[in-house]
């Protein structure tokens with residue numbers, strides 16, 4: 001044994017061994033980058049809408065099969081779930097990527113831009129990975145390859161979850177994380193922790209953003225049907241005007257957040273996005289439909305809004321002789337990052353992920369169905385910047401824009417971040 005070998009052997013015995021392990025992992029990951037980029041371009045060119053990710057799922061499954069992983073397909077319609085079992089005792093770490101694209105016509109000039117078209121709600125639309133889920137899938141395919149190839153150094157299991165329909169299932173269908181859980185994903189695999197990431201235009205390429213505790217909002221849609229009594233516009237006293245009642249409702253609902261919620265706890269948003277009623281100037285209609293969205297960062301405040309909104313609507317309408325029936329369509333819960341896990345993960349990623357920087361994102365009023373997983377096991381969901389150097393992220397076309405653009409230099413940072421978190425949790429779960 002020479003001096004160098006002795007040093008290596010000693011290092012392996014020290015608790016700090018994970019430092020050298022993580023360096024070896026980073027080196028290994030670097031060799032996968034070209035492949036990850038190739039996968040991402042293929043996926044980008046072949047986007048599929050929510051619950052229709054069949055070709056995407058087949059592409060993913062083929063790769064996982066080649067890696068020799070145990071595989072289940074058709075989970076929650078098109079989901080693919082694979083298990084990497086090290087054969088040694090240890091925790092089960094779940095890693096999740098969402099697979100669906102959006103009904104958006106791509107306007108980015110790329111050789112692999114999407115030209116896919118499909119029918120959505122009876123209309124012909126373009127399909128584009130405008131939220132960057134192509135990057136999520138390619139990154140997780142790379143992570144699966146990396147961790148499989150270093151199986152000997154792992155303790156426990158890794159659960160790879162390729163999830164359909166994060167953007168929401170088509171009308172009348174179930175889907176996404178919620179359906180995966182309903183089908184028994186966690187009963188079957190019992191993960192101990194869950195990690196996921198989302199690419200974002202709001203951060204420069206290679207920068208990781210995270211927030212401990214509540215991080216992303218709950219999102220619920222509501223519909224208020226206001227009913228009055230139809231009459232001629234010249235004789236309003238003969239009927240009950242649902243348009244004026246709607247105006248009352250919209251104004252009164254502004255006091256829900258400002259007067260009824262304890263906003264020192266967390267912010268909340270109630271917005272109307274659509275009003276429909278009436279056909280011409282001199283007919284007071286008998287119906288108006290108001291549609292809006294509710295965002296909160298606290299499940300108690302969310303429940304309060306669900307309770308008060310129908311009361312405010314009904315009472316405001318009643319004062320004008322109209323009625324209002326409110327339906328709240330419960331959507332995604334608050335995405336809460338486990339405080340202990342995220343407070344460990346932030347500095348850990350800063351040290352080991354090859355990121356440019358790890359920053360605190362603050363609250364984000366967007367929603368994410370990773371929240372369903374994080375309600376059941378400690379989870380960390382973080383952001384990966386994709387806006388090219390020299391461009392101001394505040395003005396870069398955002399996720400869901402037809403001009404959304406990913407600087408692929410972010411991809412290896414994503415692979416590194418997920419593999420490093422997983423390796424650390426598997427080999428030292430008390431971190």
Ligand SMILES: [Zn+2]
Nearest residue numbers: 131167399400
């Ligand atoms: Zn999205």
Ligand SMILES: [Zn+2]
Nearest residue numbers: 131133166198
């Ligand atoms: Zn997304």
